[in-house]
Amino acid sequence: MQIHKYDTVIVGAGGAGMRAAIESTKRSRTAVLTKLYPTRSHTGAAQGGMAAALANVEEDNWEWHTFDTIKGGDYLVDQDAAEILAKEAIDSVLDLEKMGLPFNRTPEGRIDQRRFGGHSRNHGEAPVRRSCYASDRTGHMILQTLYQNCVKEGVEFFNEFYVLDLLLQEDPETGVRKSAGVVAYELATGEIHVFQAKAIIFASGGTGKFFKVTSNAHTLTGDGQAAAYRRGLPLEDMEFFQFHPTGIWRMGILLTEGARGEGGILRNKDGERFMEKYAPVMKDLASRDVVSRSIYTEIREGRGCGPEGDHVYLDLTHLPPEQLDAKLPDITEFARTYLGIEPYTDPIPIQPTAHYAMGGIPTNVRGEVLADNTTVVPGLYAAGEVACVSVHGANRLGTNSLLDINVFGKRSGIAAAEYSAKNDYVDLPENPAQLVVDQVERLRNSTGGERVATLRLELQECMDANVMVFRTEQTIKTAVDKIAELRKRYLDVSIQDKGKRFNTDLLEAIELGNLLDLAEVMATSALARKESRGGHYREDYPNRDDVNFMRHTMAYREVADDGTESIRLDYKPVVQTRYQPMERKY
Amino acid sequence: MATPTLEKSGKAPEPEAGFADSPYITATFRIRRFNPEVSEDAQWQDFQISIDPKERVLDALHKIKWEVDGTLTFRRSCAHGICGSDAMRINGKNRLACKTLIKDLSPEKPITVEAIKGLTVLKDLVVDMDPFFQAYRDVMPFLITKGNEPTRERLQSAEDRERFDDTTKCILCAACTSSCPVFWNDGQYFGPAAIVNAHRFIFDSRDEGGEQRLEILNDRDGVWRCRTTFNCTDACPRGIEVTKAIQEVKRALITRRF
Ligand SMILES: Cc1cc2nc3c(=O)[nH]c(=O)nc-3n(C[C@H](O)[C@H](O)[C@H](O)COP(=O)(O)OP(=O)(O)OC[C@H]3O[C@@H](n4cnc5c(N)ncnc54)[C@H](O)[C@@H]3O)c2cc1C
Ligand code: SF4
Ligand code: FES
Numbered sequence: 001m002q003i004h005k006y007d008t009v010i011v012g013a014g015g016a017g018m019r020a021a022i023e024s025t026k027r028s029r030t031a032v033l034t035k036l037y038p039t040r041s042h043t044g045a046a047q048g049g050m051a052a053a054l055a056n057v058e059e060d061n062w063e064w065h066t067f068d069t070i071k072g073g074d075y076l077v078d079q080d081a082a083e084i085l086a087k088e089a090i091d092s093v094l095d096l097e098k099m100g101l102p103f104n105r106t107p108e109g110r111i112d113q114r115r116f117g118g119h120s121r122n123h124g125e126a127p128v129r130r131s132c133y134a135s136d137r138t139g140h141m142i143l144q145t146l147y148q149n150c151v152k153e154g155v156e157f158f159n160e161f162y163v164l165d166l167l168l169q170e171d172p173e174t175g176v177r178k179s180a181g182v183v184a185y186e187l188a189t190g191e192i193h194v195f196q197a198k199a200i201i202f203a204s205g206g207t208g209k210f211f212k213v214t215s216n217a218h219t220l221t222g223d224g225q226a227a228a229y230r231r232g233l234p235l236e237d238m239e240f241f242q243f244h245p246t247g248i249w250r251m252g253i254l255l256t257e258g259a260r261g262e263g264g265i266l267r268n269k270d271g272e273r274f275m276e277k278y279a280p281v282m283k284d285l286a287s288r289d290v291v292s293r294s295i296y297t298e299i300r301e302g303r304g305c306g307p308e309g310d311h312v313y314l315d316l317t318h319l320p321p322e323q324l325d326a327k328l329p330d331i332t333e334f335a336r337t338y339l340g341i342e343p344y345t346d347p348i349p350i351q352p353t354a355h356y357a358m359g360g361i362p363t364n365v366r367g368e369v370l371a372d373n374t375t376v377v378p379g380l381y382a383a384g385e386v387a388c389v390s391v392h393g394a395n396r397l398g399t400n401s402l403l404d405i406n407v408f409g410k411r412s413g414i415a416a417a418e419y420s421a422k423n424d425y426v427d428l429p430e431n432p433a434q435l436v437v438d439q440v441e442r443l444r445n446s447t448g449g450e451r452v453a454t455l456r457l458e459l460q461e462c463m464d465a466n467v468m469v470f471r472t473e474q475t476i477k478t479a480v481d482k483i484a485e486l487r488k489r490y491l492d493v494s495i496q497d498k499g500k501r502f503n504t505d506l507l508e509a510i511e512l513g514n515l516l517d518l519a520e521v522m523a524t525s526a527l528a529r530k531e532s533r534g535g536h537y538r539e540d541y542p543n544r545d546d547v548n549f550m551r552h553t554m555a556y557r558e559v560a561d562d563g564t565e566s567i568r569l570d571y572k573p574v575v576q577t578r579y580q581p582m583e584r585k586y
Numbered sequence: 587m588a589t590p591t592l593e594k595s596g597k598a599p600e601p602e603a604g605f606a607d608s609p610y611i612t613a614t615f616r617i618r619r620f621n622p623e624v625s626e627d628a629q630w631q632d633f634q635i636s637i638d639p640k641e642r643v644l645d646a647l648h649k650i651k652w653e654v655d656g657t658l659t660f661r662r663s664c665a666h667g668i669c670g671s672d673a674m675r676i677n678g679k680n681r682l683a684c685k686t687l688i689k690d691l692s693p694e695k696p697i698t699v700e701a702i703k704g705l706t707v708l709k710d711l712v713v714d715m716d717p718f719f720q721a722y723r724d725v726m727p728f729l730i731t732k733g734n735e736p737t738r739e740r741l742q743s744a745e746d747r748e749r750f751d752d753t754t755k756c757i758l759c760a761a762c763t764s765s766c767p768v769f770w771n772d773g774q775y776f777g778p779a780a781i782v783n784a785h786r787f788i789f790d791s792r793d794e795g796g797e798q799r800l801e802i803l804n805d806r807d808g809v810w811r812c813r814t815t816f817n818c819t820d821a822c823p824r825g826i827e828v829t830k831a832i833q834e835v836k837r838a839l840i841t842r843r844f
Contacts, residue, residue, distance in 0.1 A: 037715065039758050040661075040669040097739040100729030102747060102754050102790070109741035134754075140668065141754065148728040188708065217663040253666045334666060337685060338642075453652030496656030499623045502709040505656040 007420035009197035014041035016384025017203035018146035019409030027417035046139020047256035049131030051399035052089035073393020074534035078575035160187035179380040190500030198420035211354035212460035215254035226514035237359035239526035247353020286586035313347035367412025394534020448492030618700035639689035670759030702764035730795025746791040762818035
């Protein structure tokens, strides 16, 4: 075991982690631990754009953006945070441009902007062009630009280091738990490393892999959320997961909403533009939860396409090929590569795909992690998809996440470095790596009969069937029971690779453990929320219930004296400033 | 390394049989295995699996790892050609496993899969990427500007933006560099990927570090080593005209105009 000491440690090198690293490296001795090489992070998969009311192509302002964000999130958004997001959006886009990001340009040479779902002029009058973009590879350009600037700033990376535990230490005088460090597993050697740090930022991304049809990478397994949760920190609003309307049928690979922003149309088997029925004003550009439900309603009512009627079409055939080549080259190539379909002439089969975790580790607007509704954990920060600020509430608007990772990545990078400048190290607990050593040894030595891949597939199929776009008490209960069964069987998982070198067999087993923990939290939180709001739609409670459920869910892991685990649910008020909840219509 | 031998073999469980129109075929994947914890020698191993030929090579590797042999080791993340993790030599050509469909590989014959060449193999299909990223860092892959920053964005015409569009697509997968015979013979050569990333800045109208970067590439391990074999262009999964970019850098070195 090796022990390292840094002022600030950042877990994750996606957009949020690297944006934080650029700030914190200038101010404190910083290490970035990442299970992937930085440029492999899933921020690179983002296509459509990053929202900011630059008003480069038409009238716009950050107040409209704030309103759209709150309405899009079905009023579960903390309004003070949304205001910061929308206000600081403008500088964060300009920051990226100055760092070198090659945005598409207007004829005047300014950053070009396009339409995106849920973003509107003057509180819902009509779609507005707010998304700043670089072709349909905006996330790729953000990830590359941030990595380039990390190279420039000399950021210190530990690549292919998997963080598996968070170390907290109770202050003997005050009883407050402070962050002391993290424990990481080095892929290349199997060695375990303890990183002691004054400040720690979790920026480890999402957890989409508990679904089967998903736009998320294989590596998005919620490691950060699970580590915090296992150490007794709450997870907020985990029942809210976004299902993006346009994933490639069966594969889940995303086709950006930008395709509809450019004029693409959703059609059922009769060729009907069905979104006109569900969202007369915004039509195909209504918010994602609305469009995903509309697609499944069409499918359920027998208007789906294909022999099994299990998908609909994204039609781009009326758009000029030059426009597709210029604005949507990557996604049209996905259709050609993976489906053998030519989007110039043929519509693309799509279905909703599990896309984005609105919930996560609760933080305040400085990125400080909360131990309960109000107490911060000194020295612990989170930013990006792993965190819940909450700027996305019950449903995130497209282009607001690339924004979130930049705004709150930067904020937490500055706050963490300032914290480590002012504070001392907290002592490491005795045997700091014990939990990880035990976990690794148990898996390496297990002779049980269960296989990781089997359990993972059963979990994913169960989640797709029971807690996706439509949920009921009965389906969620089915999921809860199944997850409990899988968690039991997980204790009998064994792996074939017993070696130390690049043991991805072992890490997949650990990742599955994280997915199971988080799936249980998601299903349990969803069961208790007897209303429909944003991405959480209960057929048995189809309306939003502001009287009982205008509040954030806070899920805690409880361990009884006899070792039995359970989930305790609590709730946290939503911060409302100037926007009163209204019915959401598009 | 020893001569390739066929020593081990594994077989995946068949999918539910009985459907005449089953899309599944039986394909053989001949994979070059190497694990110094077990043996100093690399060897070829055959795996026969049933799989839908419309699936990706990555799906086949997963099927083998998940159902037959958990020790099979490779990198991957996004599974749709965007993260650059899984460049490998498939039937002798560098490609991304997640962007290569089995049906496009004549699956009636064994499909060979091995690590990319020119970088040290660490285990099975995993190579040491550090020298590759070092060459990238050496070309100063970041925007260099002088003078005061504007308050708003820097202006750039759509034409100027288009000038370097192609080379912004790079995902640093190393398929190009590890298909280059010059790089195989001499790992000191910067390699095409680093030059592509230098090109991305040299031809960006906002950048003022072009001279410095050109000096770096004028080095004896720089662009002049390129013998225009076009392997890199053929290998690039992002469709970047790599050789053209290298030629443009060479021309800029001669004319000092970019
Ligand atoms: C296909 C797709 C398209 C999208 N398009 C858009 C869009 O157009 N606009 C928009 O606003 N949003 C979009 N999103 C959402 C947005 O891209 C993501 O939410 C955002 O990029 C997440 O960034 P992140 O930095 O939080 O995480 P990531 O980029 O996922 O990075 C996570 C990092 O954490 C590291 N990590 C994870 N676990 C560990 C561990 N245990 N130890 C060490 N390191 C770890 C990884 O190595 C990685 O570096 C899209 C998402 C997807 C999937
Ligand atoms: S130029 Fe192409 S082949 Fe080379 S590293 Fe970049 S994406 Fe890969
Ligand atoms: S897995 Fe990301 S490029 Fe293949």
